[in-house]
Amino acid sequence: MVEEKFTEEEKNKLPKHVGIIMDGNGRWARSRKRPRLFGHRNGVENVRSVVNSAKRIGIPYITLFAFSSENQNRPEEEKFGLMKLLEEFLKRELNAMIKDGIRLRAIGNLSELPKFAQRMVEQTIEKTKANTDWNLTLALNYGSRQEVLEAVHSYSQQTSPNSQKPNWEDFEKHLQTKGLPDPDLIIRTSGEFRLSNFLLLQAAYAEIFVSPLHWPDFDRSAFLEALKNYVSRERRFGKTSEQILPIQAS
């Protein structure tokens, strides 16, 4: 039983929002002498298992970096294959998402996705929008810099030049992640220590965990290990937990 892996104290420290950079599908496939799409297909299977684990452990928000705006530079065949996998995944999971109370959201520029994928994402968002228990966000054709540029534009249009000093609480409402808490933990698979344009501002205070495993191998026990590691950390948000002692007069 997963819950037994955490003490009561640890359970209280579990992250509310985990962002995952699912890296290494290509390398996973290459090491098996198979095409890259075989890696992506196995990666999709893993999405379902990690989302289910998050639900069982009690993590209400998961955001997955499924397709970056930079991934648009990949070969057409790979991009098309990824979009077909996304469509297939959403078709297959829709009923379970409705039954289990999972709300789907998407961040990123959906209008540049193929129409069939766009439609499927929009329909799933619509059909799950009344769900409140669990929240799955897919970053699709997403890039944090682009998101921030658009947010700055929209914020500046709504703020008159003489209004008070800009503040974060007002500004963050212009980000595509509006309504989501900041991620507490960002997991990246495949041993790469990079954020790659993922939630750059939202992750300002996130803890980062890098797993050496490629995404299709990042199973339930690897996810638990990341969470165990997270709950063992002290989050200070720029403050100190040390007691400030008065300076001794010499």
Ligand code: FPP
């Ligand atoms: C990184 O592996 C992974 C991606 C670019 C795509 C991730 C997408 C999925 C797992 C499938 C779609 C998602 C959903 C939610 C249905 P890589 O190709 O960059 O691997 P490499 O660095 O080893 O080449």
